[in-house]
Amino acid sequence: MPKIVFSGIQPTGSLHIGNYFGALKNWLEFQKQGDLCYFCVVDLHAITIDYDPKQFQDKILDTIATYIACGINPEKSIIFIQSKIKEHSELAWLLNSITPVSELERMTQYKDKKIQHAKNINAGLLDYPVLMAADVLLYNTNTIPVGYDQKQHVELARTIANKFNAKFGQTFTIPEHFIPEVGAKIMSLLEPTKKMSKSHNPKSYISLSDSKQDIEKKIMSAVTDSDNKIFFDPEKKPAISNLLSIYHLATGWTLQQIQDKYKDSTSYAQFKKDLANELVKLLKPIQDKKQELLKDKTKLLEILQASTNKAQEQAKKTMEKVKQKMGLI
Numbered sequence: 001m002p003k004i005v006f007s008g009i010q011p012t013g014s015l016h017i018g019n020y021f022g023a024l025k026n027w028l029e030f031q032k033q034g035d036l037c038y039f040c041v042v043d044l045h046a047i048t049i050d051y052d053p054k055q056f057q058d059k060i061l062d063t064i065a066t067y068i069a070c071g072i073n074p075e076k077s078i079i080f081i082q083s084k085i086k087e088h089s090e091l092a093w094l095l096n097s098i099t100p101v102s103e104l105e106r107m108t109q110y111k112d113k114k115i116q117h118a119k120n121i122n123a124g125l126l127d128y129p130v131l132m133a134a135d136v137l138l139y140n141t142n143t144i145p146v147g148y149d150q151k152q153h154v155e156l157a158r159t160i161a162n163k164f165n166a167k168f169g170q171t172f173t174i175p176e177h178f179i180p181e182v183g184a185k186i187m188s189l190l191e192p193t194k195k196m197s198k199s200h201n202p203k204s205y206i207s208l209s210d211s212k213q214d215i216e217k218k219i220m221s222a223v224t225d226s227d228n229k230i231f232f233d234p235e236k237k238p239a240i241s242n243l244l245s246i247y248h249l250a251t252g253w254t255l256q257q258i259q260d261k262y263k264d265s266t267s268y269a270q271f272k273k274d275l276a277n278e279l280v281k282l283l284k285p286i287q288d289k290k291q292e293l294l295k296d297k298t299k300l301l302e303i304l305q306a307s308t309n310k311a312q313e314q315a316k317k318t319m320e321k322v323k324q325k326m327g328l329i
């Protein structure tokens with residue numbers, strides 16, 4: 001049975017390899033399998049932190065182009081911009097009325113963001129997971145492919161859906177997360193015990209649009225330990241284990257094959273050089289395709305029209321059902 005799959009990424013700047021390996025790469029598998037896939041650019045989520053409205057449209061377009069350049073095919077999958085479909089905000093408001101503030105306050109990402117954006121702790125930052133619940137529940141989603149950091153939000157979406165169904169009658173499908181075994185949490189190149197993140201030092205992540213020189217520089221200066229042995233042990237060797245995971249994800253080689261290749265190495269230099277090369281090989285075609293797509297922004301938006309119409313149709317149906325269940329006219 002084909003599943004209904006929903007996922008999204010915030011257009012907060014160029015995506016990094018954590019977004020790619022943790023999310024986008026796995027989206028392709030669901031598309032390949034013939035599932036009904038919705039891949040959304042979640043612009044309404046991105047405005048909960050300080051941003052520049054003058055650059056925002058470009059970032060949204062950049063994210064759409066990245067999806068397509070990575071292989072998301074608008075003829076097979078539904079690609080759309082969240083704010084184009086007003087039902088996302090509308091359903092989030094209705095779900096707010098059954099979501100305890102205490103549940104939102106215990107979200108790890110909210111706690112982190114409160115510290116990171118201490119001067120802008122707005123209501124949207126707290127309410128963010130309710131909008132995410134609305135995103136997935138509008139489309140009867142079965143599966144949500146995400147990285148590990150979104151697990152708690154998906155659990156909350158399930159809690160909200162169950163609560164709604166219990167209170168107003170069966171309405172929502174209860175979604176499940178899909179979190180990959182490897183790649184769910186790509187770590188920072190500078191602090192390998194922290195998640196790779198767009199909001200940290202650019203040297204700590206590989207952006208999908210980084211040049212060959214940038215990739216080489218960043219990988220060569222990635223933090224490592226001093227024993228010069230290449231083996232996978234996230235506890236004892238978090239930095240090398242992170243690089244090994246990235247190597248595995250970029251090439252498809254097993255961890256064992258990679259460890260065997262470098263078993264006689266007396267330094268990390270060759271391993272890092274090869275890893276940088278593999279990343280360049282992976283990212284170059286994506287970058288070229290993206291540049292091509294961004295040459296004609298009007299056409300890029302036109303490509304989304306059919307997708308947006310399909311998403312709109314489903315969102316409208318769900319909202320009608322929800323309103324009726326809640327006793328609205």
Ligand code: TYM
Pocket residue numbers: 006007008009010011018019020021022023042045131132135136144145146147148149150153183184185186187195196197
């Ligand atoms: P966002 O934009 O922060 O991240 C997009 C996706 O990338 C994954 N990710 C990572 N995976 C592995 N290693 C990392 N270092 C890493 N960093 C990020 C994230 O887990 C995510 O899958 N709230 C979401 C966006 C969202 C959404 C949704 C997702 C809004 N509505 C509905 C699924 C379904 C977010 O902020 O992701």
